[in-house]
Each structure stands twice: as structure tokens, then as C-alpha cells.
Amino acid sequence: MTATTGPDHGVPHRMGKITPLAFALTVGAAAFVLVSFNHVGLSWEKILGGGPGLARLVSQMFPPDLSRLTPVLVSLLETFQMAVVGTVLGIAFSLPLAVMASAKHAPHPLLRIGFRGLIAFFRTVPDLIWALVFVIAVGLGPAAGTLAIMIDTIGFCARFFAEAMEEADDGPQEALTAMGAGRTGILFSAVYPQVIPSFIATGLFALEKATRSSVVLGLVGAGGIGIELKVAMDFFSYDLACMIIISIFILVLMVEQASGWLRARVL
């Protein structure tokens, strides 16, 4: 029996044609991943060999040491205050920066490019680096951490605020323009009312992010509970460290739950 072929329907190929450049980039990327695995020295022996050490650590962590609960809670409160103040300041500065970085609302394209660059710079430098910078600038303590969180929040919020403003419906803005409203009037009457839910959601995400960040900023002396955790680990007080970690976990969880609930109500 001879195999018969059906009529030619011009069925598309399973995969599009790959260019030599795309092929080379794919192979290069795959090779880089493999080399990286080799370079970081991760192996089954190491993972399995770490098991006893991990078990010993966990056994020393429990039960958690509650003797220093009060000072730890005070530090935790300071950490959360750093996060709140840093986030509030960051959001306040993000509002005008977002206007300048928005394609529709910036007074001049060059200003928009400049402000976009500034916001990208704030975002790409990690918060721990900002904390180091501000520890040098304003000294050890929560002020440095708060400023670091503020800059990190600006990098995060100003970008999303600008995008939300660009996506706002043009209709009300056109109506306000037709009525003779100026730039500020259009922003306050047509743009902000539309994007406020998005701003609030972004702000709450920023607060969650800031709460997590503020925990580690103490490691470089920028205030908060991070320094307590570092000291506990340095002195092998793993039971105390465990109590601090559980406290941090509860704080972050509470902030995430509250922020999720608020977001659901606003959106």
C-alpha cells in the first residue's frame, strides 16, 4: 500500500524560522546558565552535607528565647515606623516626579527623559546601598534607614504612578481642556480622581516592600530590628534570633494582610 498525502493546506510550521543571530543568542544563553551552575559550586554533596548543620541550627533555635521580647518588640515598632514614614515621604515625592515623568503630562519631553532617568537610578540602586550612603550622610540610626526607604519608594512608586497617569482615560482630560482648565486643574479634576485606586494599590505594595526592606537595613546600622538580629546571630544566640525572625514574620504578614484587605476595598 502506498502512503497517500492529503491536499496541501499550507499548514504553518510548528516553529517559525530562527535566524542565525537568534540561534547564537539562544545557545549562548543556555551555555551561560550551565557555566553559572558550575561556577557557584552548588552540588548535591554540598546540599546533602549541609543537612546536619541545618538540623543543629534548628534544634538550637527552638524553643525561641522570649526573655528579650519587650526590647525586640520596641525595635520592631521602630522598624515599622521607619517603613511607614519612608513610604509616606516616598509617595509624597513620587506624585510630582510622576507628573514630570509621564509622557502625557510632562511640560517638556527633555524633562520627562531626565526625570525618568532619575527615577530609574533610584530604583536600580539597591536599598542597602542607599542605607550605606545615608548612614555616612546622617549617621547611624533610623533616620538613615527612613531616607533609604524613601528613595527606594520613589523609584518604585513614581514609575507606576507615571504609568497609571498615562493610561488614564483621555475623555475627562479633553473636557477639562475644552473648559479652559490649566495643567494643574486637569491633573486634580480629571487625572488624579481616575488613578487614585491605582495609586493606593501601588502605595500599599510599597509599604509591604518597605516593611521587608526595613528589617535588613539594620544590618548596616540604619536602625530597626536588623541590628538585633545581627547581634543575636553573631553571639550564636539562635533561640533569640528565632524569636526575632518569628516577630518579623508576624509583622510582615500583618502588613500584607492589612494591605491586601485595603486594596480589595479600594479597587
Add this chain to the structure above:
Amino acid sequence: MSESTATRSRPVEPGIPEASGVECNFIPGPVVTEVPADRPATVCAVDRLVLRFGGRGSPAILKGVSLVIADGEAVAVLGSNGAGKSTLLRCLPRLLEPSEGSVSLLGEDVMSLRRAGLRRLRSRIGFVFQRHNLSTRLSVLSNVIHGAHGRAGALRACHQALAPQELREEAMDCLAQVSLTDLAGRRADQLSGGQSQRVAIARALMQRPEIMIADEPVASLDPSSAEEVMDLFARLMRERGITLIFTSHHLKHALAYGDRVVALKAGLVVEDKPTARLREQDLDWIYDSNDRT
């Protein structure tokens, strides 16, 4: 009793919603549109207006439109989709920048105005859009107060809670004209299409306009609401002697509410006649695909 008196003497008015949410008693008074004594007899003159989206070589949407509109006139602009009606209306207050030609509105050379002058002129011109264009997350009262942006400033006119009492009362007067005082505190996204368009009209009245431009103001409404809104709109303009320029696809509306019909076809004026001399069937050809021009 005249229609306007009848509107003003409605028995119960729910009052202005307080900034705090507490309501107060309110009896609406008449909205006074102050028309300057020296207003020119010709309020709008368009001369050889051309608009292209793109450079000189690109096809023109408006191909040399000329038009003169007298004070107090109601002009219906007709034409099929893409004829250039909305484009023409948007060119008048330079919401779209014309490529060539001139526009004179209320005695001002629109093309030569700089930003501040243009804003001042726009504040004297009401513009009602097909899709009402309200700030939907704000209350009806805040939306109407937006009409005072040109004279009250950005912060006083952006929200009813920040507006001075006289603006809030004037906004309630405007809402009374469109019979919506009872919805003053409601959010604009909870209104029907007809209610939204009436709020847009109240917002335009809040501007104390000398000219009203309306781009298919009832196109998105069902026939009964369209009739009701168009009737209200035209009556309010007539009562105040405000010049009205509106576009419509309804020949019946054009003949009923316009003193004059200007028909556009492919970016050119192809008909310009008083409605008294026109019947519906005289205008049918405007929508024919066979170009009679």
C-alpha cells in the same frame, strides 16, 4: 407659566450635599449668563480651514471649510461618518490644531492666541461631548463645579469639598436646570447615559458660556432619552440666547433644533441653508455614498 419658571418652582429640592455629607435646604435660583453688551454680531467665523493629520502631503480631513455664525444662532452640522464634523468642532477652540485657515470666536483670532489667552477663550465656550467625559469617580456636584475652572482656579474648582459656597450653590442651580439636584451627591459612574449627559450639560452651563458646542450630544442615548436630552439642551440654549453649534446624525434633530443646517461631505461644506427652507428628504443625499458634489 413658562418652562423655565416651571423648572424653578419644583416643590422639593433636596439641597447641596455638604462637604461633610450632611445636607442643607436649598432653593435653586435662576442661572444668570452674563452676556457682554459689546458681543459681536458674528460670534464665529471660520475661513478656509484645513486640517491634516501629518505633513503637507498627507490627506486633509477638512479641505477649506468656511462658515459664519451669528450671535444666538443654532447651527446643526450634518454629515456622514468621516465627513469632518467632529474635527471641525474640535478645531474651533483649537482642541485640534488646524493646518491652515483662520478661526475667529467671540471676536478673538483663535489661531494667534497663546496658551493663557486660549484658556480664557475656552472658558467662555461650553463643549458637550458625545461620551459626556465626566470624571466618573467624582460626585455629580464636583463634576458640575469643574465648569468653573476658567474663573475659579484649579484648586477651588477641582472638588465640591474645596469649592466656595457660592460655586456650590451655582452648581446646584445648574443641576436644577437639568432636573438633577437629587443626584448631586451621587458618583458619576452610577448614572445612566441620559443622566450623565445632563450632568455634562449642567457642567457646560456652569461655565456661563457664550457659545455652546456639542458633538453628537445624544448619539450614545436611546431614542427616548435622546429626544428628552436634546429638547432640554436646545431649550436651555434658546432661553439664554446662547449660540449653539451641534453635530448630529438625526435629520429630525437638525431640523427641529437648528436654525440653520451646515452639511459637510469629505471635509467640504456642501450645504448651508436655514432649516425653515429644508425638509428631511432634502438632506438625505448627504448620507448617500454617490457623491453629488
